[in-house]
Amino acid sequence: MILKNTYGCTLVLDIPERAAGYENKFSGSSLDRPKSNPKPKTKFGFSAEGAASNILINEDRKKGKNKDPDKTFKMSQRTKTKIRKKLIAFSRVYNKLNFLALTFVNQVADEKAIIILRKFLDNTKKRSEDFQYIWVAERQLKNTTFAGNIHFHIVTNKSWDIDKYWNYWLTLQRDNGVVPREEGFKPSSAFDIRRINKENIKAIQLYLTKYISKNTDEFKCQVWNCSKKISQLYTDFYTKAEFLDNAYKLEGDNIYEAYSERCTLHFIPLNQKSIKIYAKLDEKNILNK
Incomplete structure (x- = not known):
């Protein structure tokens, strides 16, 4: 029997064909994505076709153009699960994390x-050393003046100079045509920072529940993203049955089971004791950091 494990959840692979060759493997990292076939290069080091395509893509990206202006995006359950796993992995390899809200x-x-x-x-990123982050978009509900306005929640490893970056965020808005209704209006809430206690796994899960799990909003733009190093973090690993035996020794009746035709899911409460059984995953990510 082979298990696929991630933070707080173990999937028992009941089909032998799917389990074959997976023991001791890791997954969930962008490092393992299949490499696309490179296009033929010119003497300048890149293909003319690729260069022209990149120019058009970058121009559209800068202008915020979408091929289909009416198309909207929202978080699927799969996306929410991916963000959840990346965020917990993020908190396991960096000592200090901050929660930043940009409005x-x-x-x-x-x-x-x-x-x-x-x-x-x-x-x-240009002004910081090893700047890593995950961000998600959300609609404002409490602000009746700008009801439904988009804002962003970011988890980052950066320590912020509040006055410097608060003013920079406001200046950046003004330079791009977003000006306050009243001259001189500089709301401190536009750049709101809170420290995350990475040892408090429940606090991280609360963030997940509040800003990700319940997020059903639709947007005419990307709904989340992360820095390159965070995309490279592994979030799953495969083991034999002993892993689940250890989990039950720690949490016992607190583990919730769910069944389907092809697999069984075991949901393991995350706390300071149970998080230690994922040390193998943490060590892999720290090694690749």
């Missing part, structure tokens, strides 16, 4: 908002 000083279209966010992240 806008006026009504803003999704397409423009994503451009401003990308500029903020790109420029912050």
Whole structure:
């Protein structure tokens, strides 16, 4: 019997064909994505076709253009699960994490908002050492003045100079045409930072429940993304039955089971004791950090 394990969940693979060759493997990292076939290069080091395509893509990206202007995006359950796993893996390999909320000083279209966010992240990356992050988009519900306005929640390993980056975020909005309704209006809530206790796994799960699990909003832009190193973190690993035996020794009746025709799922509560059984996954990610 082969198990596929991720933080808080173990899947028992009941079909031998699927289990074959998986023991001791890791998955969930962008490092394992199939490499696409490179296009023929010119003497300048890139293909003319590829260069032209990249120019058009980058121009559209900068302008926030979408091939289908009416198309909307939302988080699927699969996406939410992926974010959940990446966020927990993130918290296991970096000592300090901060939760950052970025809001806008006026009504803003999704397409423009994503451009401003990308500029903020790109420029912050240039001025920071090992800047890593995961961000998700959300609609504002409590702010009746800008009801439904997009804003962003970011988990990052960066320590922020609040005054510097607060002013930069407001300046970046103004430079891109998002100006406050009243001159001189500089809401402190536009750049809100909170420290995350990475040892408190329940606090991280609360974040997941509040801002990701219940997120059913639709947007005319990307709904989440992460930095390259976070995309490279492994989130799953395969073992024999002993892993589940150890989990039951720790949590026993607290483990919830769900059944389907092809597999059995075991949901394991995450706490300071149970998180230790995922040390193999943590060690793999720290080694690749």
